[in-house]
Amino acid sequence: MANIPGRGATHNQASSRFNLAAREADGDWLDAAQAIDGPAQKLRTSVSLITPRTIISRNASPDIAFSQSINAYAGCEHGCIYCFARPTHAYHDLSPGLDFETRLFAKPDAATLLRKELSHRNYSVSPIAMGTNTDPYQPIEKDWEVTRQLLEVMVECRHPVFITTKSDRILRDIDLLADLARDNLVAVMISVTSLDPKVARTLEPRAPHPERRIAAINRLAEAGVPVSANMSPIIPAINDHEIEQVVARLAMAGAQDVNYILVRLPHEVAPLFRAWLETHYPDRAAKVMAMIRDIRGGRDNDPDFGSRMRGQGVWADLTRTRFIKARRKANLGQARISVRTDLFRPPEGAQMRLF
Template identity: 60%
Template sequence: MERRLDPAISGRGAQSAAVPTRFGLATREVDGDWRDHMEALAAEEGAPPVKLRTHVTEERPKTILSFNQSPDIFFDRSINAYRGCEHGCVYCFARPTHAYHDLSPGLDFETQLFAKPNAAGLLRETLAKPRYQPKPIAMGTNTDPYQPIESRYRITRAVLEVCLDARHPVTITTKSDRVLADIDLIAEMARHQLVAVAISVTSLDPRLSAKLEPRAASPAKRLAALGKLAEAGVPTHCSIAPVIPAITDEFMEDIVERAAALEVASIGWIPLRLPHEVAPLFREWLAVHFPERGDKVMSIVRSIRDGRDNDPDFFTRLNPTGVWADLFRSRFRVACKRAGIGKAKFELDCTRFRRPEVGGQLRLL
């Protein structure tokens, strides 16, 4: 019998759990014990499905800077103030990290979040160490630093305050116009050549965005935020990311044109990546929202990934191959030439670094 697909889960990107089977973890039928219990009760009583709510757990890590030796990315250190992301982008390559917690990369990733309230204090202690050598810190590499819970916790702002005080350079990547809440700090950092901000714009259709990225800012708000940051003198980058074949690639030229009109300094594009549990989650999303073209989308994805759903290898994971990949590159190149915009390299200044005072106090002068 053909499986009947349930209606889309309102306000969430994933349509179910993705069972974490790696790391020797036990498999689960659905997404977490709490949800098992509540759904069972609802089914017995004939009630409608339980509405998924966001739950935040505060954690107190001993370190906050993560270092990497990846040869094909531009940063060697990063800060993630949160684990999981309420934006719920179905394609998010960071979803599999929730499996480390024996949580689902599916609905758990966007409903069971972790916050690190002591992040700024840990960063201050790290930067104050005599042997620490500054290089730009990347924020937003795994989960969004300006996801909705930032409005309550303000951890990202606290981290930026430490970086401004220490004159330490930072890059920020986000899908939210909440970044404008910190434009005072960010503009001041820009005056010292300490910051660059990238905002990713996936499509220009708010209805499509609501399906792909249900709790992220609308495309119009993201573009407006890029314009306000550029107007404030902040080095800005528009990232068309990810480009999803036969779903979002149609917006590429218009996004380039609009970013150029806002005097954004730089623009680029990143192809869809589907590591580990993201691939089945994305297939399920296609079956719910675009059943008529799901096979076509995945066929193109595999064609640019050498016949696989995903390419995890260094140097090739961000560089798709094949006819479709060449077409996307050509379209992007022509659009940039027509709009007079390209990909810029922002040089941030590490020479102004000064070790912060320990004890939690900022400098008066």
């Protein structure tokens, strides 16, 4: 597979689950295009619009700490090769590979839909998570500002929100976040997978430099915004040697806690990840996959609740022990971050509030 500059996936992995057919060689000019023209040219990002009927998604997963979430975008330009959300692009008859990071979808009506759903008489307040599927602060947020518009509704309604991102672009909205933080209505988690820029550049080609994310943690903490961090995913023989160093740096930056998730390779992510390994780490590709299968019960992926986040076996136990010791040494995890739900007020409609 080819290394495509600025992109994570090495190719477009087809998805037979949703009738996305793989292209087979048939002797036409496309079969010889790369041999004649050389490596593929730089791929440009395109953005299409989605107009859903609702914007809040709900789940009942026992190993997820939230029941409501919003995704402002579908697809993610950060291009993280390990992203467990890649298979969702198959719902659009697009590839979880390069299409996922180059053919994106924005939801410009998201804030309007949120106001409508929060206005329902039977709406039950619980924190809304953002960044659970694709990053709310990926590069296209600079122009579309869908995430900021959603946060403005949260501020107006005093609604609690969790935000997960691997981008320092979140600092643009520090005014809204600080407003929510004053009433204990927000918690932010920033992902830092590696401190090595070379590793980060291949794992997460269009995500901000790790040092910029660490600086964002510091800025948020100084502004009084509760912020934790996530070393996710931990990948054996790729970034697991950095556990102690990453945890210490994040604690020094002001993170109130640091957590982790072992690499997950659901559906089409597994073959994409194997192709990435062969391209960037051919010297250890077989070793990495053998270790992953060891922590996933002999499979590329374990979809079961509970074990899917932490894995099983000797290597998973060792990782867990190392992480616990690193957190303890950094004096982290002393207090659980939580948000309030008692300040919610429905959005104002055509008729203003009396009080």
